[in-house]
Amino acid sequence: MKVAVVTGAAGFLGSHLVDKLLSQDYRVIGIDNLITGNLANLEHLKHEPRFDLIIQDVTEYINIPGTIDIIFHFASPASPIDYLELPIQTLKAGSIGTYRTLGMAKVKNCSFCLASTSECYGDPLVHPQSEDYWGNVNPIGPRGVYDEAKRFAEALTMAYHRVHKIPTYIVRIFNTFGPRMRLRDGRVVPAFISQALEGKPLTVFGNGSQTRSFCYVSDLIDGVLALAHSDYHEPINLGNPKEMTILEFAKTICRLAGVPEKIVFEPLPVDDPKQRRPDITRAIRYLGWKPMVDVEEGLKLTIQWFREKLKK
Numbered sequence: 391m392k393v394a395v396v397t398g399a400a401g402f403l404g405s406h407l408v409d410k411l412l413s414q415d416y417r418v419i420g421i422d423n424l425i426t427g428n429l430a431n432l433e434h435l436k437h438e439p440r441f442d443l444i445i446q447d448v449t450e451y452i453n454i455p456g457t458i459d460i461i462f463h464f465a466s467p468a469s470p471i472d473y474l475e476l477p478i479q480t481l482k483a484g485s486i487g488t489y490r491t492l493g494m495a496k497v498k499n500c501s502f503c504l505a506s507t508s509e510c511y512g513d514p515l516v517h518p519q520s521e522d523y524w525g526n527v528n529p530i531g532p533r534g535v536y537d538e539a540k541r542f543a544e545a546l547t548m549a550y551h552r553v554h555k556i557p558t559y560i561v562r563i564f565n566t567f568g569p570r571m572r573l574r575d576g577r578v579v580p581a582f583i584s585q586a587l588e589g590k591p592l593t594v595f596g597n598g599s600q601t602r603s604f605c606y607v608s609d610l611i612d613g614v615l616a617l618a619h620s621d622y623h624e625p626i627n628l629g630n631p632k633e634m635t636i637l638e639f640a641k642t643i644c645r646l647a648g649v650p651e652k653i654v655f656e657p658l659p660v661d662d663p664k665q666r667r668p669d670i671t672r673a674i675r676y677l678g679w680k681p682m683v684d685v686e687e688g689l690k691l692t693i694q695w696f697r698e699k700l701k702k
């Protein structure tokens with residue numbers, strides 16, 4: 391049986407990745423310090439003999455006995471409000487955490503997959519963003535702690551690939567949503583859905599003309615697994631190219647939640663990217679992957695999940 395390590399296993403994406411790996415007959419060891427994660431995301435695995443969770447900070451020395459086939463490094467605060475509240479932990483998860491987990495991949499002679507981000511492109515001057523665009527990041531702005539940590543993590547990953555010949559994978563994840571997002575993590579999907587369901591006005595930042603492209607979680611996780619089973623070692627974008635303005639997105643959420651459109655405009659956060667859409671040509675060509683879940687279908691499933699959550 392293959393063994394996978396998933397850092398950030400109690401988080402939104404990490405917990406879905408754990409589920410997918412278990413469904414593919416892996417034994418999975420999760421590592422998480424619960425700084426932004428939630429044990430409830432793993433509650434259903436309480437009696438799963440092929441899953442173990444180690445509560446640990448990935449920036450500390452990690453010791454896992456036995457063979458490992460692949461390490462997925464997904465641990466990092468990931469929502470703007472989290473990384474603005476936890477700037478040093480964010481820099482450390484991307485830098486020291488990546489160093490520790492790559493070191494473990496070297497010792498175990500195993501593969502390594504880094505969860506990178508579309509934030510590597512910063513406030514992009516090229517649209518849509520393809521992987522050969524180097525980005526437009528403000529290194530000392532408030533978002534720089536996340537963007538630069540991930541850019542360093544990518545550089546370190548490529549160095550371990552070139553020097554130590556480790557099979558490494560870098561996935562640049564674009565805005566992904568779905569069940570298990572934290573209700574109050576500040577990202578636009580849980581923010582708008584919880585506001586709609588609680589009868590509050592939706593808080594659109596700026597005039598809402600900034601764009602994002604939203605991918606449903608099951609598509610993203612399928613893409614990560616396709617990448618981890620491939621021979622492709624350059625960074626690869628995974629996301630849904632369907633782009634919309636945040637104002638359109640707010641209206642869509644109101645319609646799908648069946649509530650009247652109530653919107654308030656609030657100040658745009660510093661360095662908020664004006665537009666974002668993945669060019670997924672590489673993923674199509676090298677992985678045969680493209681998103682299959684329509685955004686509105688994904689939103690309906692997510693709204694349903696948040697509805698249940700708010701009842702409890």
Ligand code: NAD
Pocket residue numbers: 397398399400401402403404421422423424425426427428446447448449463464465466467468469482483487505506507508562563564565566567
């Ligand atoms: P999340 O906050 O739900 O999950 C992150 C997990 O990492 C949490 O469980 C947290 O407790 C854990 N963690 C953080 N720092 C840690 C540390 N030092 N040691 C151990 N555990 C630690 O966020 P998510 O949305 O699931 O994001 C997962 C990964 O995907 C992150 O690396 C993020 O940068 C990347 N990503 C996510 C998106 C997205 O749209 N969800 C987009 C781009 C990139």
Ligand code: UDP
Pocket residue numbers: 469470565576577578579581582593594595596600602636658659662663
């Ligand atoms: N946003 C918003 N209202 C909110 C939360 C976010 O208008 O309550 C906007 C935010 O300014 C950004 C977009 O929605 O333009 C996506 O924000 P998110 O934090 O989800 O992710 P980002 O892509 O900025 O990392």
